[in-house]
Amino acid sequence: MKISKEVKTSVLVIAGIVLFIFGFNYLKGKNLLNSSRTYYTVYDNVEGLESSTPITINGLRVGKVISIGFKGDGSAHLLVEFTVDSDFEFSKNSKAELYETGLIGGKAIAVVPAFDGAPKAESGATLEGTIKPGLSELVNQRLTPLQEKVEKVTTSVNTAFTNLNDVFDEEAKAKMRKSIEDLDGVLISFKRTSDNLNNMLGDKESNLNKSLANVEHLSSNLSKVSDSLAQANLKSTINDLQSTLNNLNTMIAGINEGNGTMGKLMNDDSLYDNLEGATRQLEELLQDLKLNPKRYVHFSVFGKKAKQYDAEGNEIKDKQD
Incomplete structure (x- = not known):
């Protein structure tokens, strides 16, 4: 059977159209031969997010971003379309979290699955979009209050110096300079006194050593005396004295009673x-x-x-x- 040129041409045209559609969708991130699920999410700002950006679940890549565009309701919100190629199922209450992929920029979307017993997320569903603070945002959150405090402190210091300049006139400044000079003289005198004391101690070092030796000998003797007192039979003496006092008390009690x-x-x-x-x-x-x-x-x-x-x-x- 001979195929006519018209049939061959028609087949080639249809095949070309099919290849064009498949290639175009493939370049857009869609695989017509794959049974993937499509989801949507909405963000206020997606700076750094691009088409074909990976979609992950617990760090595992399960899909990619298909398209990014305005939602079309006049709110300037951005509608993101992405696919999930995995058979992993999650609740419709799951969230699509936008996060930074590194320090040099770039963002991706992570599906945070929810297992709350709600119906599973079917293809075409819209997941709630959340944004995970990145390193730059965390640094800004920490640095912004610090910057405000530094600005307040700087303003206070400037005000304090301004008030100080207003309070200290030329006469007060002269007195302050004079006080500093006097303080310098006191420090010089103190240094001289310290040097003299060092010299005196150096001359009397032998006498000081002898005095310290005598003190050590005296402490040794006191230690021996205390040991002797500790070894003495003080307990027996105290007991005898207590017994005598008890007898005296008994005798006085008998006298008081008329015995x-x-x-x-x-x-x-x-x-x-x-x-x-x-x-x-x-x-x-x-x-x-x-x-x-x-x-x-x-x-x-x-x-x-x-x-x-x-x-x-x-x-x-x-x-x-």
Whole structure:
């Protein structure tokens, strides 16, 4: 069977069209022979993200970016289309995180899978887009507050110096210079004193060494004395003293309670009353002896009988008289 030129030409044209479509889509990142899933996400800024940029899940490349363009709703948001060639399934609540691929620039998208029991993300679904702060953004976040603080400190220092210049007039500045000169003189004097002290210590070094040796010898003797005191039978002496004190306390307690001769003497009021009565009678006797000595002392040359008196001082006459 002979094929006509028209058929051959038609076949070539159709094959060319098919190859053109396949090649064009391949260059755009689409593989018409591969059953990959297509997803979309939206960002405010995708600086550094380009077509054919890898799509990763936990660091593993599973697809690539197909196209980047405006969303078309007048919001200036950017719509990113990407494919996932892997059969790995994840929830529709998963996120598409935009991150930096290195220090020299460039960005990629990482699918952060969610396993929350929600329906799986079907091809054509739109995932929530998030942006992971890069190194430059983290540095800016740290440096911006520091820069503000440095600017505030610089402003404060400038204000302080301005106020200082306003406060210190020429006379005050002259006084400050004079004070600094005086301080310099004090430092010079202090240095001289230090040198003299060093010289004096150098001359008296031998005496100081002897004094230190004597102090060391004295401390050694004190150590020996303390050892001797520690070895002495102080505990037995203290125990004997404590026992003596306890006996003394017992004796005093017995006296206070009226036990024994000393206790009765100290606590029996009758002895005091008897002594007081005897003393009073002795005083009366002495007084009567002074006033009436003849009652007690009788002297007779011829042996005359002495007169007798009663207790009241009346003369007792003999019945013969």
